[in-house]
Amino acid sequence: MTRADYLAPVERVSLRFTLSSIAINAGSDFESADLITWGQMLAESVALDDDSPDILVPQAIYNVANAGFELAGLEAKADGREASRPSERLKYLEARRRPRVLSRFVGGYFDAPAETRSRALTNLANVLDDSGRWVEAYAAYADALAVWPVNGNAAGNMAELLRRRLVVGREQRGHVAAVYDAHVRLAKSLRENTVEIAGLAVADRWEALEETGSEGHLAHGSADGDVYGSWVSVNRLALASAVEGLGTDDLRWDTATIRHRVPTVEDRATPGIFAALNVLKAEYLVARRMAFRGLQAIEESQGRQHDSDTGVYADTEDDALYGEAPASLVLAQRAALDVLDKIAVAANEHFEVGQRPGGVNFSMFWIEGKTGEPRICLDEDSQAQRALLALAELNSDIHEDGLYPAARLLRNAGTHRIVHATFGESTGATKETFSSVEIPELEAAVIEALQVTRAAYLYFLDLVDLSLDDDEGDVVAGQTREIGLQA
Template sequence: MQLESFSADADSALVRGDLSGPQWSQLKFSSASLLINLGSDRANRPAVESGIQCARDALLRDLYPEIREQLEYNIANGLSALHEMDLAVWRATSASQPQGLFAIRDRESLRTTRALYASVGYSGTNHDTRGRALCNLANMLDHSGRWLEAYQVFVEALEADPTNGNAAGNAAELLRTRSARGRGLGGHYAAVYDNYRLQAQRHRSRTVEVAGENVARRWDALPPSGSTGHTSHDGDPLDQYQQWIKRHRLALTMAVEGLGSDDPHWDSAMVESVTVGIGEPDPPTIFMSMNVLKAEYLVARRLAYEGERLLAESLYAQHPTDSGTYANTLDLSIYGEPSAQLILAQRATLTCSTR
């Protein structure tokens, strides 16, 4: 392939001194982009693999740090393309096998891909690349059944780049699908869906740039829900704890925005009903278990908030109200009640999640 030959010629030119480090890096980046994009479109595995190698070569030499995040983004796109190609083969040859088995087999590659998208999306400086990376990460999460996490990442993609109509369209489609299943807060999902649908259609030209004309037409075809539901219950604006919960989406609710309710007991998510056999306990023990787990989660959440608040108050030093005396470990570590609260909150949450 001519692109592969071009990449090899660039390597030789760098050795001869005919190219500077930044010039070589940019050529490798361009080669990687073209190989991965063309290879993905044509299901050409060798081309995609060559593109990934081009990007990895440039990343390893690191002669032009300014494009490091774009190179990581290229590698993630290449790995994602290889996964889709392998998945297509799996579907064609293993139709009787659950698709989840393939995801388990490919889990290390998927984990690497998600980590690269997350690195670019959360640590990068280019708003366009960050938005694209987070949108791709969200789609991966949604495809693996982690739709709530996917929704959060779509929102973060739009925070990075509000013009990314593809992220808005994907968020709208995610909510429309969930609402159509008749579970959760249908009116709420529909109202939020309408907002994202309009945002996607308003930024149609950007969707074409990011994802192509066919995707833009898909978002054009999204119908209005006709819902009069609420988009968000925002709680008491003067209650810092409530606003912290809202900002970090830590409410135990079926809502995707806000606290889910204006009721004082807005942590309303629970097991609504179960089917039990004859002779089983009445009521089923799952209700008692959920009550205990919920209470423990709420305590862990408040511990995390208090720890974060006290650390900020003390400017990340020992809080004035902390009565402890701590040895100086000469590594700039912070000791005391606020940091211990954060650690205990994390431990409590992990304990809840493994029960």
């Protein structure tokens, strides 16, 4: 008998977990895919083992995710690709999807240690930011700090994200700089923690960040009593480049637009991209308002039909909730995700891709299926490559195996089949004729759809902005006018 035979089942599981960590770290140091794969297999076995203590399961999944990120990077190197180049990352979109999903799972695992959850969210944010998905990355860093406020590495990485936005972004610069300064100070104050979890070199990197001295606002909130504005702010749904709050104290705070000059065409005084962005913004705002009103009505009616609803509905005796309020949530979720397809249509037109407009949709547009090449042609070194990567990778996560698995399924069910809300047992979104969705799940789904669409809209603005030269055209997007004042 070996020594291992005398170990209790829990001790064996713990030993396997420790070995998985050692193997993954060593594999990363020596760029050994075999070692990393072995460590990942050990971690997966721990996560699935009935003898694993509850506290060890999320930590094992954390190891599985980290191994996945490492293997994706090594795969790119093995193929001779420069993994850091966005144009190359477009060629292996699927490789990092499962690790992203697992990291998010661990981040939301309430029984896991706060440090593990926070580190998983930081890792998720890092890879999102690396792909140009700064909107989602910022939210993940914020969640990481909310879970474990002493995570100096999350604070430093968030500051780095904001520093890059100051380089490429043109909106809300004073505000972004102020939030950047705040996180630089936070990262430096948490240096000891950063050394412990990320190493001395990373801590020194955050120590070297310099403040801007910005006097901008950390956040512009809504007016007192503005429940809608507060809801938009809390859920990060403002269509603006502000990372906190609404971005302005003005009544019209959905200010996101193109900031570079756009070339005109012979038969148009104003490039079509402006009309497209106006329509996309307006439809998003309608979906957002509809969602808010539906949520508000459900809260006011305490789970019953709202007093303002004029419908008479049959009692189906299954704890279902019918009426305008839940229907508003289904329609708002669908309307928000419909904007995604129109973003692809606008991109097809603006970048002269040449696809038939009626055949363009978000899920099939960004990468050509047969060749695996991006449909939009950009210079290899263009900063817009990262925005293109952001859109393509976001699309890969609106998938049953992605970060947003219910988004497209619920949207399609609500469009083509019968979906109703319930307080009882639900089926979730399905491909069957009838689907029932629990009220909290439906509320979360509509907010997620709005957040995803907001991110896509802002990434599309980056794509357009960063593909232009200031001297290239003669119409500046900042020259906006209120609707109706066209003189």
